[in-house]
Amino acid sequence: MSIFEKVFKGEETVANEITRKAAFRLGKLKENGLRRPLKMVLGAKTQAEEVFRRSYRPKDDPMRLLRDLEPEERSRLKDALMELRERQSQGEDNLIIRDFRVVRKRLQLKWPPFHTYSAVVRAMNGS
Structure with a gap:
């Protein structure tokens, strides 16, 4: 494919x-x-x-x-990669590059499956 x-x-x-x-x-x-x-x-x-x-x-x-990146964008990405590697070597984790800047990843909330909510609602309603 x-x-x-x-x-x-x-x-x-x-x-x-x-x-x-x-x-x-x-x-x-x-x-x-x-x-x-x-x-x-x-x-x-x-x-x-x-x-x-x-x-x-x-x-x-x-x-x-x-x-394709323009030359200016390429240099900004290279600088961001160097900053990312430096910060990771200092022990920081959960870092990514977004818009040519190093930022922390957003915390992904792990919600329980929907059927557990419906069980709680039924229990609260007394059914």
Whole structure:
């Protein structure tokens, strides 16, 4: 299954209409076997916009789609990565980069399943 078929799940005709001018891996091969980023050059800007508009769909796949960064954005991201690594080495955890800034992850509340609430409500109502 191609990347575009994952993004356009159920719409294979749209996925097949996207033309790729080039596709290549970035960076050097690593000994630990991790995959390198894949850079794809698409046929038209409208095709790239369509891919990014629908890129929220692959939830079950560890695939991420990132657009090209301007040189200023690239330097801001590099600075944020250095700050993130420095703060993590000092023992801070739950940090992420959002909008080129290092911030703490929001606490995700784990609510009990809904059926436990309905059991409590029934018990309170006496049924």
